[in-house]
Amino acid sequence: MEFDEVVRRRRMVRGYDPDRPVPPALVDKIIKHGLRAPSAGFSQGWSFLVLTAAADRSLFWGTLSSGSNSWLDRMSTAPLVIVALSNKSVYIDRYAEADKGWTDRDESRWPVPYWDIDTGFASLLMHLTAVNEGLGSCFIGLPADRVGAFKQAFGVPEAFTPIGALTVGYRGDDKRSPSLRRGHRPVDDVVHHGRWASTGEV
Numbered sequence: 001m002e003f004d005e006v007v008r009r010r011r012m013v014r015g016y017d018p019d020r021p022v023p024p025a026l027v028d029k030i031i032k033h034g035l036r037a038p039s040a041g042f043s044q045g046w047s048f049l050v051l052t053a054a055a056d057r058s059l060f061w062g063t064l065s066s067g068s069n070s071w072l073d074r075m076s077t078a079p080l081v082i083v084a085l086s087n088k089s090v091y092i093d094r095y096a097e098a099d100k101g102w103t104d105r106d107e108s109r110w111p112v113p114y115w116d117i118d119t120g121f122a123s124l125l126m127h128l129t130a131v132n133e134g135l136g137s138c139f140i141g142l143p144a145d146r147v148g149a150f151k152q153a154f155g156v157p158e159a160f161t162p163i164g165a166l167t168v169g170y171r172g173d174d175k176r177s178p179s180l181r182r183g184h185r186p187v188d189d190v191v192h193h194g195r196w197a198s199t200g201e202v
Contacts, residue, residue: 006132011176013136016169018077026133027052027080030168033129034082037122039114041100045090046119047160049083057081060165063150064143074175075138078167082126083142083150085160086119119163126166136171139164 001009022030031048039045051057060083061076088107091114095102102109123139130137141164142150150162 001132006128010128010131012138013171013174014138014167015074015172015174016077016079016136016167017172018079018169020170021052021079022135022168022170026135029133030126030129031082034122034126037118037125039118039121040091041094043091043094043115043118045087045094045115046122047085047087048122049085049154049156051081051083052079059153060150063153064146074173075140075167077172078138078169080168082123082166082168083154083162084119084123084164084166085156085162086113086115087159088113088115088161089159091115116161116163123164123166126168130166130168134170135168136174137166137168139166 027050031050034048035044051060057076057078060081061072065072091110092105092107094100095109096105127137127139142162147162150156151158151160156162
């Protein structure tokens with residue numbers, strides 16, 4: 001598939017065919033493409049928890065839900081879940097090395113949390129790879145009050161923070177998000193060439 005077509009077809013898919021597992025070779029390809037993402041200082045401060053076994057996926061969804069939730073029920077049909085986790089300490093350590101020189105390890109040097117951004121880049125590459133392979137995929141956040149339960153259930157070390165999870169699989173019955181009715185914001189509202197567009201205010 002041409003890249004333009006991948007971008008055009010890309011959307012968040014929330015319903016999957018539970019009877020069609022993602023072939024292991026495709027799982028590996030998706031993961032390896034994600035690992036090609038850029039990262040500040042080539043720190044690569046990310047890790048990915050790959051869940052394909054039914055028991056593991058059931059445990060994952062169980063840690064996120066505190067009751068009946070229809071969107072989680074639909075998402076849980078995905079035969080593949082990839083949880084993306086960032087590790088801030090890897091970046092702090094990397095930038096304390098001689099070629100960077102931030103030996104004070106002062107976090108205020110970082111204007112934004114690049115550990116989370118870079119892990120997001122990797123997740124997007126995985127998402128686009130899934131689309132390119134004819135699969136559906138969706139990126140979801142973990143509810144803040146369930147992160148502790150998730151980490152405990154899967155033995156995730158303290159240094160790692162889940163920034164979200166990708167569900168992947170062959171499309172099944174899907175329902176488009178009602179948020180799509182909002183449409184894309186006008187280009188002129190979000191793209192500024194040269195400098196910020198004047199609003200008429202001094």
